[in-house]
Amino acid sequence: MSKRHLTQHQTQRIQKNQQDRLHKAKHSPELTDTEFHQLGPEEEGLLVAFHGRYAEVEDPQRKNHHCLLRQNIEGLAVGDKVLWRKGPHDLGVLTAKYPHRNLLGRPDKHGSIKPIATNIDQVFIVSATKPKLSSLLIDSYLVAAEKLSIQPILIFNKTDLLTPAEKKSTQVLLDIYKNLGYVVIFSSSVTKEGLHEIEHLLKNKTSIFLGQSGVGKSSLISFFLPKETIATGQLSQWEQGKHTTTTARLYHFPSGGKLIDAPGIREFGLWHMPAEQIAENFIEFREYLGHCKFHNCQHLHEPDCALKQAVHDGKIHHARWGSFQKIISS
Ligand SMILES: Nc1nc2c(ncn2[C@@H]2O[C@H](COP(=O)(O)OP(=O)(O)OP(=O)(O)O)[C@@H](O)[C@H]2O)c(=O)[nH]1
Ligand SMILES: [Mg+2]
Ligand SMILES: [Zn+2]
Incomplete structure (x- = not known):
């Protein structure tokens, strides 16, 4: 009896040890036990970007820290207010997230939502003539924004590339949206048309730029944030379907307001919506x-x-x- 009992006990202990190891491996894959015990107290932060299994968390002094992600925190997105703990070698651990006001996500074909960004006030839906304007994409973004009660604004960029006839036909198309009460702005990073109007709308709000790859989102953003280094693409690159911006990132305006640059989206399905x-x-x-x-x-x-x-x-x-x-x- 005692032998059996011992065996059971041993089995349980082995299982428990396995679970502990698994738990540690899952939650802090690159921290040793000693490092784990050196973690500082929980602090508040803002999730500004992801790099694979790491999150970049900004502390209230606007200093950024790389933090390991714990797998039990679901639905994390750029813009989330989080808790994190400082670690040795400036590698922290993200430990918790606060509830968000809204979550802008991208539905995948399996019916789940891939988070893009959170706590958004307004979404700028950016189109251009190159790549070709897609009314379907605009309408899909609009539905998603309306559903979340996020203010949508339409930008038609690269107007410098339009012939007068093309400008007229684009205006006719976008008048449909103006007539519905949406704000429509024609812009160009080359001629600077419309840029001050956009800049004015960005003040003190949290905004995100969405649109196909190559429409010029990052070029616009680098105009508004000249001090930041923001990668923009080559024409040949997005014609081959390559994205320049590969991960969403949150930037601050020195005068107040936040702006999120997101990777291009070719298709924005609404499969999950009845x-x-x-x-x-x-x-x-x-x-x-x-x-x-x-x-x-x-x-x-x-x-x-x-x-x-x-x-x-x-x-x-x-x-x-x-x-x-x-x-x-x-
Ligand atoms: N002619 C013209 N070209 C522009 C304008 N804005 C951007 N471009 C060019 O368009 C290309 C793509 O610009 P990006 O700003 O990288 O586009 P993006 O929307 O951020 O693309 P992804 O990051 O891949 O989603 C670059 O070669 C830019 O120089 C514009 O107003 N006029
Ligand atoms: Mg970009
Ligand atoms: Zn009907």
Whole structure:
């Protein structure tokens, strides 16, 4: 009996040791036991970037520290307020995160959301003529922003590349959004058109620049933050589909406000969002929702659909309707 008991006890101890090792390996993969015990007290910080398994955490004095990530903290994103502990060799450990106001994420095809950034006030949706403007991408970003109640602003960049005829047709396209009440700014890092207007809107807010790779997000940001070293791409590079900005990073304005540069996004799926939520976040659809003949109308093939009627009457623009149909059927 005692022998059996001992064996059980031993087994438990072995299992416990294994678990401890596993736990340590998971939570502080590169800290030895001694180093782990040398960690300082918990301090507050701001997550400004990721580098693989490390987070870059800024302390209240704006000094940055590399911190190991503990795997049990989920949904961390640039902009999160966190707790961290200073370690030896200036390698700390991120230990906890505060709840966030909102989380802007990028849905993947498996239905989970990959966090991009958090605690955002406004999102600048940047397009250009090169790479080609995509109304579908703009509409998808708008739906995501509206859903999170984050203020969206549209930027059409690289106006210096437009012929007068192209400028006119782009204006017609973007008037759709102006008519819906969205702010639309035409800009160019070359001629500096629109840059002061953007700079004014950035004041004292936390903003993020989103858009396809190569539209000029980092070039705009480096104009606003001339003291920072921000990588911008070569034309040939993004034509080959290579991203210049590979990871989101948060910058501060000396006069107040934060700005996040994010990597380019070619496709922004809304696979995780139910059709009804998508319809609600096309803001001009809202007044027609609930007026279809069938209360569960999918606005596809049903008769007496209030949305389709509104498109027919010219109250909803066919381009926006087209985007909606594409999003729903994808
Ligand atoms: N003609 C013209 N070229 C621009 C303008 N803004 C940026 N570019 C060029 O466009 C290319 C891409 O610029 P980036 O600022 O790196 O683009 P990005 O949106 O940050 O790209 P990713 O980081 O890959 O997402 C570079 O070659 C820039 O020099 C502009 O206003 N006019
Ligand atoms: Mg960039
Ligand atoms: Zn309907």
